[in-house]
Amino acid sequence: MRAVWCGFALGVVWLQRQAVLPDTGAWCALILLGCTAAGVAVWGLRGGGAAAAAGVTGAAGAADAAGAALQREYERGFSHQLASRVWRDARMRRVAGWSAVWCAAICVGFGYAAVRAQTRLAVSLPHEWEGRDIEVVGTIKGLPTRDDKGARFLFDVDTNGARLAAFPRVIQLAWIARNAAAPRLEPGERWRLTVRLKRPHGNANFGVRDAEASLLARNVRATGYVSVPDHARRLTGHARGLAVLVDRWRAGLRARIDTVLADAPHRGIVVALAIGAQDEVSPADWQLMRGTGTSHLVAISGLHLGLVAGLTGWLAAAIWRRSGWLGRNWPLRLPAQLVGVTAGAMFAALHAALAGFNVPAQRALWMAALVALAFVGGRQLARSTVLAWALGLVLLVDPWAVVSAGFWLSFCAVGAILFAMSGRPRVRVPLASRHHEDEEGSAARPVSIRRLRVLAERLRSAAHAQFAVTVALAPLTAYWFAQIPLVGPLANAFAIPWVSLLVTPTVLAGVALPAPLDAFAWRAAHTLLDGLAAGLQLASGPRWTLWWLPQPNAWALAAAALGVLWCLAPRGWPLRWAAPLSWLPLLMPSASGALAEPSGAFRLTALDVGQGSSVLVQTAHHALLFDAGPGPESSHAGERVVVPFLRAQGVTTLDTLMISHADSDHAGGASAVFEAIEVRQLVAALAPDNPLWPKANQHGTQTLPCVAGQRWQWDGVEFAVLWPDVGALTGKANEHCCVLRVSTLPPTNASQAAAFVGANAPRFTALLTADIEAPTERALLARDPAMLRAQVLMVPHHGSKTSSTEPFLDSIDPSIALFQVGYENRFHHPNAGVFARYAARHIELGRSDRDGAVRVDVDPGARGEEGAALTLERYRDTQRRYWMEP
Template identity: 75%
Template structure:
């Protein structure tokens, strides 16, 4: 079954990498391949599964080759089954969608609150299970995600299972799509959320009588009640969010500062109800239940004679694992631990002994059978790879029980010699005859316990080493970092949280009020001490090693190195295993080559309704605006910072804040908190708080003004607007406008491809430029045209003001004459950007267009000296497409 479940998991994973779902011809290929694999598996494994004399009649190498082919074919057949199963599940889920014509229209839906709602200063967010809709749409999404925005009045208290009639405005599932950043649409699909939106008219919302019933609703109500009780007990305590996370698995209340500290020390896994917590607490529960069962004689009962205490302990541990996983909301690590605990319990009850690898394979298959989209989450990989690394690392080491028996056997001859010596010591008195044997026995017992303790500590250290080594490549892939202090931090954080904090939190869950408050306060005090200790470890800058997101080949090489490093003793050249991790130092997760000298790269990020553009030369990086902040979509910390880290940008030479509008400047504080910024140039009022934020982080500051020029790696940068002096008028009238241009020394490059218009004759035809225009409006466009039309000419234009009708005048476009124009707009934005008339101007000029709402992030490489095209355009949703996009 290990080969079957492994192949099944491989097939499920492969389906999630496809750009389209299989069609009729693909299904026939899949069926034929799976059938052929099954036939070869039967042929190859039939002789192996027979009696031992059958293989003896064949040549040994032939028999081994046949068995190997059989196992490989079985794995291939299982992969086909997994691929087909995941495809069928995906087709069924994608068949239900909000019709495009109903996006942004008022619909009244009736249904119930699903899961735990989350609240913050901006309002409440929750899942809503729809029973009916007044649009009378037959294939209406069964689950939608809604926001209840806090306006004049905060949203009402929302509880799981409550029935409501809500007026809503919806849109199809859509998430920001950026190179190296997590795909939000995949997460929505995994949760079966086929529409998102908000409560459009809160005054017309009505709570209906009655509540939904069922086990799931009962569990959610229990979790909501526990969260409310912890909120009332701990109030505004700093670590209240971590206590809630350890109690019910909800992480919404953990502060950003705590998240940064936990990630920097590699201990963020401890604030979730993970498999480690479930395993430890379930083990303690089973041990306690068995101990009490054995002592039933104190009550005048002989229960162990009727039912073995071991069976009671295993059953109690398994039941508690179910309860604890339910508290966690059945996340992927909890499911993995639950399935492993249940399989081990069933094997014990049935009198069978399963190999640990078999239990692991069954848990892997069952998790993917329930949720085929688990493979797109970081929790799946971190959880299963951690357990797999432990099992693999310990497979070549002697078990503790065997070690203790061997030590006891080796001590037996020594003890017999000591007894003989004592019997021969007749010259000593009776007192001296009796004392030495007792002292020697105590010394021997102490030495044995000391050896056992040392062996256990050595085994625990080796397990920690194995997990750290195994998860390092995955940590780089998912989070672009390796916490170098992680092993030291986890050495005391894991036992501290698992043995002290988590039992205290769960004891509060079990105790009635007001006793629960004492245990939660104790858990909070323990967490404060833990966070203070972790804070001490994050002082040095080398505590976290930031690396670019690796490519698939670099990740595969690192995985091979992990297997090599953790191989059993005696494996050759284990010291050379770290060499396979060297590719992790190289960028290339999205296939982008390095920026050549004399050229530059412009990446317009998909931050929704806002602007964030990264300009890179061979050795420098400039960020033009940082997208919306906490007042909107948190794009600064959700998109901009992860993108920079994934591409190895740990230092920004310059951060330009074009103006004060929040969709351009809101994400700037998040960038300063995560990235080293050497200089900030901005068109902001002198009293704007971002100036003080920049100075606090040690960045040089300067106002944005026309005439500023500098050169990096053969690329010229020039500020065209606003004019020097005090800012006046509304922010759009004095926003920064930046021109990026290759130098005259790059005049030997080849012409641009035929699909892109070449520069106009007579204006340095071999020089290429990009114009970043922020929210420039028509009045400023006319001033720039009158001043120097040639300075505006560019092959790449970041469209001014998101395509608003107040910008992109026809003379302005004629003067720029762009080959590529990029619209940074939000999907279904309320401003209806880009304006239809403005968009038509770009279409009429034959300009190559890209829109962040349709294409995601857009990357343009300018390389006038290369052998290929001088301009290369890449749209994320075309090159990194998955089958769920735009569905």
């Protein structure tokens, strides 16, 4: 079954990498391939086994028909050749059979995931219903989250509460606090709401997590907000069911913890360890734990669940064995071991429900349940078999688990431990030596020595397991988080036992105890977390302890995975010391993220930050970020999109951060950039009292106002500021936006000219215009229309009707125009007339709401039929997945 479940998992992973779901032809091919593979598997395994048995029997001279035939052949002098041929044929048939098993399992996994995906995607909000007020009736699902802006929650719509037969069953809503605070929402409550919805849509950027995949995994087929809060009505009655009871229990526990700990700094960690909800963990705690590689301890992980379930099982078995103290003989009726295993599995299920059944908890729960069932049935399963069954069952329940980091980190960590520990024999003191030592009358000393040896062996095993996990998860950490905490092993060696043996049991004691005793437990847990934070602060140390890496591509990950297996192989495996050489590709940027090295080329990436703007300009050795997207006052795009994108591209230092003006959709994310990325220079059109100036000074960043006439060159690329003029920034912010021109420089000598298409190669220019409007466009035209000519244009003011005048576009005459707009944004950008104005000029258009991030490579030295000075790449074209909107 290990091969079956592993093949099934490969099929599920394969489906989640597809750009489109299979059509009728693909389904026919898949079914034909699966049936053929199943037939070959039956032929190979049955026939191969029979042939092998016949060969063994014949060689041994058994009395059955096949053995007798081989015996006669032996007597004739042909037995050796016949036996060799039989064994060869048997091996070939078994290899073919097992290969066919893998192939059939992959087809089944692919087909199963495809059916689930087609069923889920069949129900979506129609386009014509987007942006309309809709009245829905339903119940609060899961745990709502609250902050100072309001509440966010899942809403389970009644089938008879919508006016559309195929209306999405689960929608994600925000209740924005305006004139009055959002009401307290409890799981299972019934409400009648007036909402405004849109289809599930997420920001799509290179190297950044796909939000649409997460929405699909939770079966959220529409998102929106409560548009008329005054008309919202709480209805009588509650939803029923086990899931609702669990959610209400979790909500009650969170309320109790919030009451006890109030504004305590680590209250969010206590909540996370108690009920698995991580939304209340403070940014400071997240930053500390991510920097030390201990953020996995915040979740109710498989490690916590396994330790607590084991402790529960041991306690239940101990009480059961001592039932004689109560005048009972329970162990005579039911073995204590059976009671302990059953109690541990049941508590694991309870704890997983408390955690919201996240992927690590599901994995640990299935493994505990399988071990318990095997023990009850009197069987013993290999640990790898248990892990394979857990893998298959997790994906059977949720095929989209593979798109989350928790799935890969959890299963790879357990797999690495099993692989690394499989070749390590346990050191035991022979029983004869114990008797010999006891007979000599020196029992006390040998017992102490034996205990020390056992303790030392356990410490070595724990250290080896920690080493295996650290090595195995390093490539995955680089892929998912673009970082490797160098102090991770040291920090985890302290944090794992501290949290698992002290903090988690104390938190769970508070869950089990009634009020007011629970308050003592949770305050004690918070005190322990204070000690943990102090220890992690000491371990975090200087900046170099956190190693930032560009997001690796598939080939780099494959090479690193081979290196992990090579490094963790049993002792005696050849050249294990050379395994780290296979990790060198992790240090190199991927092909999609790498920039052409020659001087004179640059790359412009217009990020998808929703309704806002952020553009990264890279030369061979420098990087400039033009605007930083919205901040905490809106969508947190600076923290969610801009910073992860920069890290995934390997940009750890920005030579210049240019903030065009003070509007929050352009400048709001700058604070997040300052906190995460080293910024050498801030150039901005901001008022003197703007808080970004002291923020930059606090981080040691050089500051400079954005003024027309500023020029500099990087790697054969010229940067020039065209607007605003010198003087006080008065009037609307849009009137004094920074306008930046980025141009390639012509070759200055014969050797450089040879690298270009011709010695008289034209200059290629990109024009970044921020939110300028018609008056600024006219002012720029009055100065020098020639300086505005550009092949790439960042459309002014997101395509607003107040910008992109006809004379301005005629002067620029762009080949590519990029709109940075939010999906179904409330400003209705881009304006339909303005968009038609660009389309009528046959300009290549890119829109962040439809295309995601758009990347333009400008390379005057490109040659050949496929080489071009301008190349355009749309994220939703090259990185397309079947759940993305067409």
